[in-house]
Amino acid sequence: MTTIPRYLLALLMPSLLCIAASADMPSPRQVILIIGDGFDDQHVTMGRNYLAGMSGTLTLDGLPFRGAVQVETLSPSGQPLYVADSANTATAIATGTITSVGRIGTDITDRDLPTIAERAIEAGLRVGLVTTSSITDATPASFLTHVSSRNCEGPEEILGSTYYGLPQPACPQDARQNDGPGSIIEQLSVSGAHVLFGGGQKFLEQITAAGEPVRSLAERNGFRVITDSEELDKLQTDQAIMGLFASENLAVRWRGTEGRIAELTETTWLNILSDYLGEAKQPEVMACEPNPEFGTTPALALMTSKALHQLSSNNPSGFFLMVESASIDKQSHKRNPCGSIGEIEQLEETLALSLAFASQHGNTLVIVTADHAQAAQILPEPSHYEDYPVPIYSPGHTARVKTPEGSVMRVNYATNNGFSEEHTGANVPLFANRTDQDSLAPFMKQRDLYGVIADFLLLKRPDERLRD
């Protein structure tokens, strides 16, 4: 289950061959950065156990370089914090600068930070962002936009929005009404990117301060805008393309049996009175099954194969492509292990595809990393304390997932009592397809990735440019 499906290989082969045939052109340099959102070592192992088996190996396990990345976060006043979100982490990767939770391409003083994708565009490279979230979500946004809060996705949200009745941060100073660069979708629309694939259709119909729908702003700035994945087969490679295939985030591939997620352990009344009394009933074992809502959602690997074709065709200048498997994290927030595992399978397919591309294009650096650690933990099944004569169970939510090799993997979510789990603070893994890059060290800070990508793409960093 870890290899790329036949239908995708068949789909991809013509473009690979076509690109290989033009081998007498100058050899461009390209970076494919795959971000598994929340893809820490617990989630990597959860994916391996399910998709390859306890003793199996994932495609990413075969990569010749593996290291760890320390995640850094600042409080708004500049104090170190030990747990991040996807906004400040993607900003660190994209800009080389640490910032605070929720910030997109801005530092803690609200200064706009130049991003690696902007540098690439300036240098004449093509840029693509592909994600299973809304294209306006924190990870893709941080590579091409600058706002003080990740909530400012559209011209409506930038002036203030609510979530379950709770006011969300706005970014009035970034609004076009106030001579700012506009919301995330507006900034993406004028970014000069060559490919933007993900969700986020709902933002296309929002109206800018100039009274124009976002869709027309994007089209006026050179994008062909598509919302139907069938149109992916009819692209012209020399035109910028914005493909948004869901209203917000894309549906995930898998779910638990009949939509089940992790559940609280049921206990008898006696156990509520005392931990030493009564009985506890663990949640029933569940399987992973296809998510009926997935429907015609394009697979991440399909979007990536199309993006690679768009970015590499007739392009002697190279490209930077960021691909995000966003819902490892989103489904971990929701305590849905099957949702995360299906998304890890999507990441694995995308990696296999990227490695096939790299094998045809010598100057390709493929990196896989996570932005931050997440809530899920694999627990013993049964508990190592099951012989004790008192009920032993997780105080949080537990899912007992039947794996294809016939065992039960127990996944625990117990970081808070709310409707959405917390991120966690471990360093995250980093994998790469090459060992010849001195800038790739076994241990790095997350912000160092900016320099790794800039070095490989021969882009000078801002401080180096100043010295010229």
Add this chain to the structure above:
Amino acid sequence: MTTIPRYLLALLMPSLLCIAASADMPSPRQVILIIGDGFDDQHVTMGRNYLAGMSGTLTLDGLPFRGAVQVETLSPSGQPLYVADSANTATAIATGTITSVGRIGTDITDRDLPTIAERAIEAGLRVGLVTTSSITDATPASFLTHVSSRNCEGPEEILGSTYYGLPQPACPQDARQNDGPGSIIEQLSVSGAHVLFGGGQKFLEQITAAGEPVRSLAERNGFRVITDSEELDKLQTDQAIMGLFASENLAVRWRGTEGRIAELTETTWLNILSDYLGEAKQPEVMACEPNPEFGTTPALALMTSKALHQLSSNNPSGFFLMVESASIDKQSHKRNPCGSIGEIEQLEETLALSLAFASQHGNTLVIVTADHAQAAQILPEPSHYEDYPVPIYSPGHTARVKTPEGSVMRVNYATNNGFSEEHTGANVPLFANRTDQDSLAPFMKQRDLYGVIADFLLLKRPDERLRD
């Protein structure tokens, strides 16, 4: 705080110089394997944040090789399980064979498995085991002994014992009464090891089936037995030494303020009625402080420096040394982050010392790894959902630890409701001081470490010996 204390360096330097002076002897090969029990990426990061700061680096972060190791566990019937204990993991490392939870040097059919340390002794190398646990605990035991259960530490326990009134597994077939090899301490006493340092004095006074105290069994088999750390200064290097410096496990270096560990969040009665009502009061911030019980306990680095001197002096044949920082795990079970962090500091000092030794002895492979992942998770402080108008808190135990850089690191323990947390199932990190070993791959199975060590020490593996 990550460098080795001056007193230890001063202590070590004479022996290093002395060894360096004998450079015209044939150059032996040696492996120092440092196992951080439960030292997964959450714990590594917890140690880094506290000891070096969010943007700091640990000594282990500077090692040129970093990879990941998949932990494998079998049920007694041979089915894959996704969470291990220290017995089956140390057995996998020591023997190259997967086994079930609780087993020491035996496979799931109770067959004794030859260990890397036994191979080394057979080949004329010296062997040392150093730990902050009892020397009979699962990790050291798995390198030199063979019993069906980790509980069978002494001649009393092998026939059956109780823990909080609950009967523990016995190993009657391994007892000397039944012509077995005896308990763990008995097998260690006849193992031929050159150095055994840790805790476990209580087992010395137990009486074997032959009516002899274990201490005299050990002495009769060539060990000088010491129980006072001051005697570490008076060792003869050509005599085997068993140094046990506490009745059971060694005391840890640090504790939380006035002995505090992670605590449950206090909530008002309204919140007990409904998650949406009432108030929650997070545990107060704590500091880490010296543990008054540590007293004259020898530091892990001190024991290791003495062990290195004993193993390397006048020894042209090389050695295998396993050093375990055992209480990262033990304190995580107890929800005591300061206990774990002090133990990580001990591991760091031991690593610095080992690297200094390796820089003087070219043929030294230093490996740091963990045996399995553990319960602790670093959570956001404050919660990323703190603005929500309902009390948000962990359902488990939380410690809010003030770090030297002035921030608060929130550590969560929420794997069960009992008195001891569960292990978790992530792959674990592996670090090494050399990149020239082909057998060290970026991704390995834990049992592959057996081959890595055997290769480096030029010991043939059992299957290779059969082919000769």
